Amino acid sequence: MTSVSADPAFPGWDWEDPEGLDATMARFTENLAACRSLETVSARVPRSRQELRELGLTGIEFAAFRTPHPEGLGTDLLPLYTPDARTEPGPVYLVDGAHRFTQLDIGDPLPFDDAAVDWVYAEHLVEHVPLGTVIGWLREVRRVLRPGGVLRLTTPDLERYVHGYLEEKGGFFARHRRRLRTLRVGPPMPERRAFMVNQIFYHFGHRWIYDEAELRHALAAAGFDNWRITRQEYREGARADVAALDTGFRRDETLYLEAAAPAAPPREAR
Template sequence: MTEPNDRFPGWDWDDPEGLDTHLDAFSAEVATCTKLEARPGALPRDHAELAELGITGVEFAAFRTDHPEGLGTDLATLRSPDAATEPGTLYRVDGDRWFTQLDIARPLPFADASIDWVYAEHLIEHVTMPVAVGWLREARRILRPGGVLRLTTPDLARYLVGYATGDGFLAKHRRRLTVLGFGPPMPARPAFLVNQIFRHYGHQWIYDLDELRHVLTLAGFGADQIRHCAYRQGLRSDVADLDTAFRTDETVYVEADR
């Protein structure tokens, strides 16, 4: 059992289902901004309409993308002190970024060949494989010729090597999550630290490089279009620069071009 912790009352790492309420509350705290402005009319759909707004690509699972020409999207509602997002509407976030609320389990509301790049950091592991393949097919459909999809996700191989060799990775990962404040310190048991990538945070399927190649191939990308990348290295530096530094210890990076 997790030791009692005054900052996180009732938090028990050994009960993943019981933590859902705590993790939902944490997510709600993150999904906030200072100002939301709804843009009248329908969502921009094709390349010309998106370009008119300065949008060249989409970052999934991002309430506020760091890309100045990006459209941030997420399933969850984004809230300001006096407004909340609704699906089907485009919003200006804090005066300098675009956001729309959408569900990757449904068809994307964009025309074929309308987007130059797609980015998703640590998203694909949160959905089942059929949903992931359907979403990747949609991402491929909306990419323009020469466009790039960049995916990052926890690397199963890194966890299993850390477990098998005792190379210190699992202990480092545990310390990192503690510093970031994702609950009280996790148990130090190696088996727990492997299990948590399967059982916590709403994870549904964990990938290694070959598994990512598998789902990308099912989505229609050719084997010669799929590349293993390094942190902040890729076909487009502006897209690769969206990688966040605090996840490099556990992440596999892959790109597929159109």
């Protein structure tokens, strides 16, 4: 028995072939990276808080080709491209006349000074990277965030999948399948509970899946011990402008966690 899609909108789509779907998702991502125009606005990434401010930037959204935050710098490992040009690591680009972007590898040290940014946001990024790389990246994020700054992370919640496995029919798994079908994310998923657990580990290029305790462990290992770490809800958080970056696409399966940096100690009166 095969699960290859007979839906003409998704030719050859096989939910039970993770490697084949990885190739499909790679093509989809490549399409997202296409843009109408690229303009270099800075020959190098601004390093200091002042340099970032001069470009109107206060924070960074990772794994984002086009961050909608008006003061955000979008970053991704992959390049953006037009028919005549493509991004390279180093410069900051204006994408389609509206979004600032620079090409970064989160496995490398971040090119920003200490305490350079007010906020960092990453939606469904950490599950695509080995745990050790995530911890190294989080150390760098902690370094570049200013006192009082905010980190917001979102990722699929393993706890919801475990509970879904134990639920009767009609629970989280059924709702999640219906949601993806409504959003036209492939043909209908198989209804087997074991498949639903396996796909969150082996599909979409996933490398490590978190529950709240595991994500808190990664933060602690990266030195966030004295930061205030709180679980949040969709589009709710310490900064409304940062929480507004949450997309509704997979909110039903998502864990939202924020880490707020300690405020700077008050200056002594002279």
